[in-house]
Amino acid sequence: MNSRTAVVTGGSRGIGAATALRLAHEGMDVALTYAGDERAAGEVVRRIEALGRRAKAVRADAGNPAEAAGAVEWAADAFGRLDVLVNNAGIGVLGPLDGLTLADVDRVLAVNVRGAFLAAQAAAGRMREGGRIITIGSCVAQRVPGPGATLYAMSKSALTGLTKALARELGGRGITANVVHPGPVDTDMNPADGPYAQGQSDGTALGRFARPEEVASMVAYLAREEATYVTGAELSVDGGHAA
Structure with a gap:
């Protein structure tokens, strides 16, 4: 019952599901939130439990203020x-x-920015020394490759400011805050064989999409004891998108 515990928002698929499973492999009990796909969330829970860890899933809309904070509580x-x-x-x-x-504008900022802030605020109130707040940003917060991403890039760039401010505010309590910027990742929402995939691949130095597990590995590192002195940082897992 003394295992470390984690909350992964949007943990039913893609990067979130890979992260929830990786943290369970690291020995954590994991709660995940999901917005709509109850079956997918249930499958992630079953896979975590098969690893011998406790797992829970709760439906929560990150754009709803009460649910964004309430799920963490x-x-x-x-x-x-x-x-x-x-x-x-x-x-x-x-x-x-x-x-x-x-x-x-209202919907994107509510989910991507306000939801992240409220979840972090709730988590900070419950964490002990050694807590970790890890936020998933985007490569477009560092380099926007073309038109059409103004709103998304704005919302993800805000997470860098949030992270740096959290690092300063919570550092005295031994809580770290970092943001991970993925490049194109092969998920249901953005498949590596989709109609816009070639341009995204070409925009990276490695010429390919990431697997969700490659992003999850960075999150796992930041959650470990080895990362105690890493805070306020932007870490790219983008295949050289910003190179």
């Missing part, structure tokens, strides 16, 4: 402690600047 109560928060939940709305609506 629920997980901390359910496990009796909270050691790691992985702010992974996010959405992308892409398109020409003049085609973006106010509803688009």
